[in-house]
Amino acid sequence: MNTKSIRLTAAFAAAAAAALVVTGCSDDNSSSPATNSVTSATSAAPGTAAPTGGKSSASVDGKALDAKFDTTCAKQGGTLALALTDTGNATYGQLSVSATVTGDDTVQAVGIAGSKGGDNGMPYAVGYGNGVPGGSAEVVKNGNTYTVTGEGVGAPDMSNPMGGVKNSKFEIVFACASIVGS
Template sequence: MNTKSVTAALAAAAAATALFVTGCSDNASSTPAKSSAAPATQAKTTPSGDSSASVDGKQLAAKFTTTCAKQAGTLALALTDTANGTYGNLSVSATITGTDTVQAVGIAGSKGGDSGQPYAVGFGNGMPGGSAKLTKDGNTYKISGEGVGAPDLTNPLAGPKTSKFDVTFACSSVVGG
């Protein structure tokens, strides 16, 4: 897989997960979207409390908002900080199916990557180059593992790098769950 497709796959996975979760969040200043699908319960976003994320042992300094929603056996978790000084629009997301299968983890920032590029680390179940493990305590979900980071475009022969991540989603509640 070439570096452009890895970067595109990471960005797409992070964006899709963030959009799924954001689409379920409650934003009082917006009008709900019309849909022909059955109505879904809307998730409430809350200040993060104990939610956190670290990559390669370095804590991401952020003022996260946490969103947690479950629908049809899929749990979507998201941490967002839309005005992060280091990463710009920072989102950390995970999708879990069944009781403990981590399908995807995405950590993405609109800035803060190598050589002025966006920041991205991602894991996708079944894709090479990563792993993820879930532990749960009530409505707190901890996911740790290893993901593939966006390659340094100034050195494309180096290929994508791997990064260890630890994410805690402290959900005040799980809508639909």
């Protein structure tokens, strides 16, 4: 397995953890953000539709992740951290899905990680980092709901390390009841 693949996977996991740290250190006092519509970046979005009724969700390669997500949304300066967590997921163990958006429309990082559920008993991981080869992402804002779509790089199958990494399409809906710090 090449060192570059390991570094990319580690970078994506770090981005997911950073988004969760930002949201975990915030307070619960918030106000509503502006409601303008936002789109950015370049990506082929998966063909699944966003759920109705303000429910957070995530899908990878068109397959919905079966989870009972807690949604956390926080803004500090020009950075918006979005996180979905399910700490007792039957398939993925401790499942976290996160995205970091800067300005109004630039997705900096996306991380989808589970403590289990990957190939051959390994942890599950898909990630995207702005400027890192192998993916793309865009965000669309509708009120307090952010839909992040794109393509990220998955963790390699350690039973076949020469097989390299796999690209996976994702769609994540962050339905924020409120946004801390906005």
